[in-house]
Amino acid sequence: YYAVPVNLHNENWVWYNKAVLAKAGVTSDPTTLDEFFAALDKVKASGVTALALGGQGWQEGITFRGIMLAVGGQDLYLKTFRDKDASTPQFRKTVESFRKLKSYVDPGSPGRDWNLATGMVIEGKAGFQIMGDWAKGEFIAAGKVPGKDFACVAAPGTGKSYTYNVDSFALFKLKDPANQKAQQDLAAAIMSTEFQEVFNLNKGSIPVRL
Numbered sequence: 001y002y003a004v005p006v007n008l009h010n011e012n013w014v015w016y017n018k019a020v021l022a023k024a025g026v027t028s029d030p031t032t033l034d035e036f037f038a039a040l041d042k043v044k045a046s047g048v049t050a051l052a053l054g055g056q057g058w059q060e061g062i063t064f065r066g067i068m069l070a071v072g073g074q075d076l077y078l079k080t081f082r083d084k085d086a087s088t089p090q091f092r093k094t095v096e097s098f099r100k101l102k103s104y105v106d107p108g109s110p111g112r113d114w115n116l117a118t119g120m121v122i123e124g125k126a127g128f129q130i131m132g133d134w135a136k137g138e139f140i141a142a143g144k145v146p147g148k149d150f151a152c153v154a155a156p157g158t159g160k161s162y163t164y165n166v167d168s169f170a171l172f173k174l175k176d177p178a179n180q181k182a183q184q185d186l187a188a189a190i191m192s193t194e195f196q197e198v199f200n201l202n203k204g205s206i207p208v209r210l
Contacts, residue, residue: 070157136204
């Protein structure tokens with residue numbers, strides 16, 4: 001099969017509702033894990049769910065990797081996922097920090113879809129969400145204004161890292177010439193400059209072509 005790439009996504013972003021944070025007394029963007037936990041404490045104390053999290057493996061994976069980058073940067077990330085070595089004190093700290101983060105999540109988290117978690121932030125029912133740049137599309141579709149209603153920053157402590165994934169369509173080898181042409185037409189449409197610009201501007205991702 002062949003894979004036709006659609007976009008490049010950065011997954012380590014923190015999104016937040018500006019009104020919720022202002023009411024809770026959070027006056028600056030958290031840039032470290034300690035600052036993030038302090039901000040979460042303030043939002044939680046204000047009576048609002050501090051962290052909107054969809055309790056699905058891939059969403060928790062994004063959150064965990066963001067914590068790992070904050071704790072040990074690229075070195076810890078590669079040691080864990082490339083070298084399969086989880087014996088370091090930094091990995092232990094990552095697990096402990098992740099467990100602490102779960103204390104800011106509401107009981108309805110298990111099984112929740114990512115867009116519903118984003119909706120909690122949009123509606124002011126939660127302060128923060130750790131989610132990829134595709135969350136932008138949800139805020140824009142809801143009529144929210146960047147910098148006024150919501151904002152996003154690199155996950156605390158990860159400003160020098162860019163963890164990415166690529167969405168793609170898999171096209172399997174087919175024998176029928178008509179089906180082959182249809183595949184080529186689809187691939188050409190996906191890779192066109194027009195599609196790349198419109199799609200990625202709306203979704204929040206980066207085009208796969210220059």
